[in-house]
Amino acid sequence: MTRPDRDDFDWTAAEADVNGADVVDIESARAARRPAAAPDDIDPDDAESIDETPPEHGVPVDPADAVPAEVYARQAARRPILAEWARSRRLLQAAVRHATKDAGYVLAYHAVRMPKYAGKATFYAPIGVFRGTGRLYAWAMAEEGNWDLRQAAASRGDADAWLKLDARRQRQSVWRWWVVGGIGFAGLAGTIVLAFGPWWWQVFAAAIAVPLLARVGRPADKPITDRVVQGNRYRKLTAELVRRALTSLQMSGINSAVAKDANAISFPQEIHRDGPGHLAIVDLPYGVEASEVVARRGKLASAMRLPLDQVWPEPAQGHTGRLALWVGYEPASAMKQPAWPLLAPNAKVDLFKAFPFATTPRLDVVDVDMMFRNYLFGGQPGSGKTFALRDLVLAAALDARAEVRGYELKGVGDFSVLEPVMAEYGNGFDDETLARCFAFIEWLYEEARRRSKRIEHYARLGKAPENKVTPELASLKGSGLHPLVAWFDELQELMTSKYGKDAGELLEKVIKLGRALGIIILIGTQIPDKDSLPTGITRNVNSRFCLSVADQTANDMILGTSAYKNGYRATVFQPVVEAGWGVLRGFGKVQSVRSYYVDTTAAGRIVARAVALRQTAGTLPVPEDQTRTVGPVADVLADLAQVWPGDEKSAWNETLCGLLAELRPETYGGWKSAQLTAALKPHTAITVTSVGKRIEGKQATQRGIHHTELIAAITERDRKRSAD
Numbered sequence: 067m068t069r070p071d072r073d074d075f076d077w078t079a080a081e082a083d084v085n086g087a088d089v090v091d092i093e094s095a096r097a098a099r100r101p102a103a104a105p106d107d108i109d110p111d112d113a114e115s116i117d118e119t120p121p122e123h124g125v126p127v128d129p130a131d132a133v134p135a136e137v138y139a140r141q142a143a144r145r146p147i148l149a150e151w152a153r154s155r156r157l158l159q160a161a162v163r164h165a166t167k168d169a170g171y172v173l174a175y176h177a178v179r180m181p182k183y184a185g186k187a188t189f190y191a192p193i194g195v196f197r198g199t200g201r202l203y204a205w206a207m208a209e210e211g212n213w214d215l216r217q218a219a220a221s222r223g224d225a226d227a228w229l230k231l232d233a234r235r236q237r238q239s240v241w242r243w244w245v246v247g248g249i250g251f252a253g254l255a256g257t258i259v260l261a262f263g264p265w266w267w268q269v270f271a272a273a274i275a276v277p278l279l280a281r282v283g284r285p286a287d288k289p290i291t292d293r294v295v296q297g298n299r300y301r302k303l304t305a306e307l308v309r310r311a312l313t314s315l316q317m318s319g320i321n322s323a324v325a326k327d328a329n330a331i332s333f334p335q336e337i338h339r340d341g342p343g344h345l346a347i348v349d350l351p352y353g354v355e356a357s358e359v360v361a362r363r364g365k366l367a368s369a370m371r372l373p374l375d376q377v378w379p380e381p382a383q384g385h386t387g388r389l390a391l392w393v394g395y396e397p398a399s400a401m402k403q404p405a406w407p408l409l410a411p412n413a414k415v416d417l418f419k420a421f422p423f424a425t426t427p428r429l430d431v432v433d434v435d436m437m438f439r440n441y442l443f444g445g446q447p448g449s450g451k452t453f454a455l456r457d458l459v460l461a462a463a464l465d466a467r468a469e470v471r472g473y474e475l476k477g478v479g480d481f482s483v484l485e486p487v488m489a490e491y492g493n494g495f496d497d498e499t500l501a502r503c504f505a506f507i508e509w510l511y512e513e514a515r516r517r518s519k520r521i522e523h524y525a526r527l528g529k530a531p532e533n534k535v536t537p538e539l540a541s542l543k544g545s546g547l548h549p550l551v552a553w554f555d556e557l558q559e560l561m562t563s564k565y566g567k568d569a570g571e572l573l574e575k576v577i578k579l580g581r582a583l584g585i586i587i588l589i590g591t592q593i594p595d596k597d598s599l600p601t602g603i604t605r606n607v608n609s610r611f612c613l614s615v616a617d618q619t620a621n622d623m624i625l626g627t628s629a630y631k632n633g634y635r636a637t638v639f640q641p642v643v644e645a646g647w648g649v650l651r652g653f654g655k656v657q658s659v660r661s662y663y664v665d666t667t668a669a670g671r672i673v674a675r676a677v678a679l680r681q682t683a684g685t686l687p688v689p690e691d692q693t694r695t696v697g698p699v700a701d702v703l704a705d706l707a708q709v710w711p712g713d714e715k716s717a718w719n720e721t722l723c724g725l726l727a728e729l730r731p732e733t734y735g736g737w738k739s740a741q742l743t744a745a746l747k748p749h750t751a752i753t754v755t756s757v758g759k760r761i762e763g764k765q766a767t768q769r770g771i772h773h774t775e776l777i778a779a780i781t782e783r784d785r786k787r788s789a790d
């Protein structure tokens with residue numbers, strides 16, 4: 067090594083520095099600097115094969131081994147072996163159904179145009195004969211093969227080259243003429259055979275030959291068959307379409323996030339086929355809730371240029387920002403809902419088991435059961451709640467054990483078709499019907515009390531292990547624990563009448579008490595506010611079906627507090643147009659479903675079957691006898707008259723309750739003044755009022771009734787009975 071010749075350099079110090087440093091082998095140092103991964107396939111001399119990815123800085127914040135392996139395994143998104151639509155019977159069926167439907171459509175489309183096609187084909191076929199012959203001749207002459215070369219030789223005046231090229235053409239043409247000759251001979255033979263063969267041979271040959279010749283003879287821009295116009299029947303759901311739709315909702319949370327990061331809307335699963343449509347699971351930008359998108363269903367449909375009932379956004383499982391957007395191949399209104407399975411001639415219902423009640427937008431069947439449940443149906447006029455409620459009553463009719471009683475307080479007679487199987491039925495909103503309905507609720511309460519005693523008895527015998535009605539007890543004749551289905555349509559009519567307050571309180575008690583005792587309450591209401599539907603009832607009902615409603619308050623009255631906030635919004639349905647659609651809650655996943663549509667004729671068929679079943683089981687109610695078997699209300703007037711204290715003109719309720727309890731402790735035991743007031747409500751002749759009395763020289767006032775009014779009520783009742 068030559069040292070630089072500089073006089074002022076301290077060589078001794080420099081040597082010492084170098085001695086202190088590590089001496090490194092340059093090759094091994096380079097090797098160490100290269101990335102450890104895949105050292106074999108990197109050629110150090112080839113710059114292009116060197117991995118230039120920047121080295122990772124530090125370890126991951128949450129090292130992989132800190133998360134349990136099984137959690138990782140659960141989270142690992144494996145791609146399915148089979149396509150989503152081929153993995154389940156249901157999806158496969160839906161896909162096949164869709165394909166068949168499409169094929170059927172195309173077939174039908176062409177079938178009706180057959181005469182037109184036949185005319186066109188007959189017109190073009192002769193042209194095809196000439197054009198085909200011309201083409202065959204040109205092919206046999208093999209003129210086209212080296213035409214350009216021969217032309218060039220001719221223009222150059224190169225006779226030698228031209229002759230050689232033409233000889234080549236002739237050679238090619240020879241075998242082609244043989245082929246043409248063969249075809250001609252076969253054609254001739256075929257024609258002779260056809261001429262002498264049976265007629266259908268000729269038809270068959272024409273069916274093949276005419277379209278082929280027409281195909282050759284038609285101008286290139288005039289196809290024989292019409293185009294099957296698909297229009298925008300269905301728009302395939304793509305990530306781009308979903309992104310565009312979501313950003314068109316003008317939601318600041320989405321738009322600002324997407325402006326910063328185009329991938330702020332992500333898809334944890336690929337968009338896949340699901341039933342007759344496609345499902346996109348979407349992770350919305352941070353902080354945006356799926357419910358906010360659900361509320362904008364109309365805008366979403368507009369952004370996709372699709373009818374409203376083709377677009378079904380729902381909150382998805384996982385987190386509140388996950389949206390399940392299902393888009394059908396066609397609008398739900400165009401998809402034919404299958405017939406209600408209970409219309410089948412041998413369908414029966416066991417109220418302890420689930421039966422089909424509705425279908426989802428994907429046409430999956432949704433089953434419901436009725437035992438140990440109370441139902442609340444709500445929706446604005448034309449939402450389809452009466453029809454939905456009637457479905458349940460029809461199902462109940464098909465269980466011969468069930469006793470069906472109910473009132474429709476609209477007065478239209480939607481349920482009159484069920485009259486033959488109902489032990490009690492009222493229709494109307496006049497005072498008398500309302501009074502009967504109220505008396506029925508009181509009877510229900512008494513019935514619940516009676517049933518609780520019966521359950522206690524059977525529990526002691528070991529026949530009701532959970533102190534609940536069992537299928538065996540329900541079937542046991544004389545147990546008095548058979549399913550009792552009590553339905554009320556347009557209950558708001560009763561709740562806003564003078565009976566409302568007491569009826570509400572009693573019905574709440576029945577709902578709470580009766581659930582385990584086989585009493586099933588079904589309520590339909592149009593105005594779900596707290597005057598029309600006491601909160602005590604809405605709170606205690608465990609199965610809810612909210613059809614089209616106008617606002618959030620109504621929605622949450624039916625579906626429960628926060629339902630609207632959580633994205634379960636029946637406000638998105640339009641009355642009449644989307645009749646029967648609603649949000650069903652209480653059966654696993656909260657979802658939008660459409661109740662089966664059963665018109666009155668079909669309902670009549672079910673009732674006829676229910677009558678037959680009940681005749682066999684001996685449970686068909688006697689039409690004339692619609693009175694309840696046991697009921698304090700029926701006898702309370704007579705009982706009061708019997709216990710009336712001497713010739714008093716008026717009496718306090720409290721005194722009367724004590725006397726009634728002495729007369730019939732099993733019925734009146736524990737009655738308070740308010741209960742007597744409620745029991746007397748149906749009898750308009752009696753007014754419970756303040757009655758003053760002098761007791762031991764002191765004046766005291768309490769609620770009570772007058773004897774004259776009691777007598778008047780009895781007279782009126784007797785008059786009505788004889789008139790009936």
Ligand SMILES: Nc1ncnc2c1ncn2[C@@H]1O[C@H](COP(=O)(O)OP(=O)(O)OP(=O)(O)O)[C@@H](O)[C@H]1O
Pocket residue numbers: 445446447448449450451452453454476592642645646647660661662663664
């Ligand atoms: N599941 C359904 N599928 C299709 N159409 C339905 C369905 N249910 C009801 N409809 C239609 O909607 C109309 C209104 O239904 P329904 O009488 O049950 O409404 P409603 O909510 O009870 O209205 P209102 O309070 O005025 O009585 C019915 O005449 C029927 O044609």
